[in-house]
Amino acid sequence: MKKKGIRDAYGEALLKLGGEREDIVVLDADVSGSTKSALFGGKFPERFFNVGISEANMAGMAAGMALMGKIPFINTFAVFMMLRAGDPIRSLIAYQKLNVKICGAYSGLSDSYDGASHHGNKDIAFFRTIPNMTVICPCDGVETEKAVRECLNIEGPVYLRLSRAEMPIIFDENYQFQIGKGAVLREGKDISIVATGLMVHKALEAAEILEKEGINAKVVNMHTIKPIDRKLIIDCAKDTGAIVTAEEHSIYGGLYGAVTEVLAGECPVISGRVGIEDTFTESGDYDNLLQKYGLSTEKIIYEVREVINKKKGE
Known part of the structure; x- marks a missing residue:
């Protein structure tokens, strides 16, 4: 069965969208090689910001960019998006219903060898309790690409739950993905x-x-x-x-x-x-x-x- 990494599908989708939309900006907390946001950064360096190991600042910066009409995609591991960036995501981004796309990579157990400190197995619980938040968890590479594209049709924050792992391809390119419809x-x-x-x-x-x-x-x-x-x-x-x-x-x-x-x-x-x-x-x-x-x-x-x-x- 053919497989594709969820993070790879995400990075490729973000790169494509970057060529279509000049209002997209991408921020990463020093793990762009892992999240695959580096693909966007290599092509569009003027719209890519590596903020370092500073997840809360990344979310705050994204809030400011969203208020200026940009569409920020912020990237780090799911566990750090929840625990370190959680405050400004809740207080700045979600409270004002800002148009920020929150991309939590290495979710679940997929950051396997780094152990409990890096396993993101409570992020759905956290993000779905925040008002104005949409929460999406794609199951294969095709669905991931479509979810990345579709989240642009929502005016407000979206949490994309992304895995490091390769997953079997379930859908073909004709698959119709619709947020909120299983x-x-x-x-x-x-x-x-x-x-x-x-x-x-x-x-x-x-x-x-x-x-x-x-x-x-x-x-x-x-x-x-x-x-x-x-x-x-x-x-x-x-x-x-x-x-x-x-x-x-x-x-x-x-x-x-x-x-x-x-x-x-x-x-x-x-x-x-x-x-x-x-x-x-x-x-x-x-x-x-x-x-x-x-x-x-x-x-x-x-x-x-x-x-x-x-x-x-x-």
Whole structure:
């Protein structure tokens, strides 16, 4: 299966947009080789600003540029975007609904060997609680490029959750990406698996295996966490009577929280979750970390079986 790095797709998309829009400026906190914003910087140095290891200043500078009519894309690792730039993002950018695109690279466990200090597994929870914020988590290179382009159609702050990892290509170039609208990738009647980011292709793999056991699973790509596609979630609940979410994020405050908040008020059904348990993670090989913390096809299958049994009353 063909793969492409999410950060590579992002960097290439940003470079293309730079040639189309002179109002785009890019800021990076001294990790442009990692975030791939360096591609833009190499082509448009007059619109590229390396602020150094100064994430809060980067967000403040972006706020000022947005007030002058520019469209800033700010870049650093997801964990530092949340913890170090979080104050000015909340107080300056979001409060004034400024047109800044916030690009959190190396999300989840994808900065694998740098350990807990660099793992961004709580960023969805943080950014989706901020008023005026849109939160997007693409699942492959095609969706990443389309998300980068589409976020320009929103007048206000957008958090793009980007991974270091290569992910299987799921979509072709004809894929229609729409912010706030999830996509059903596989129909099913017994249970719905709602996934985001890396876990989307694992959900598709799980559904194929479950089919052989007689479990017919619907698979949904929920690329936009905020605003969440409420109608699709409710439809899934009504159609299948059970939902399992899957995300490369803490079990608290992320996709599972967003989905079950809708279910609780609109259509309560039995639900399950696949995510990182309430623990600090450790450094190591990325694939090994995914297995250790239960971010696997096998864990999705296990959780689906558990929820199906509860649905049957067993």
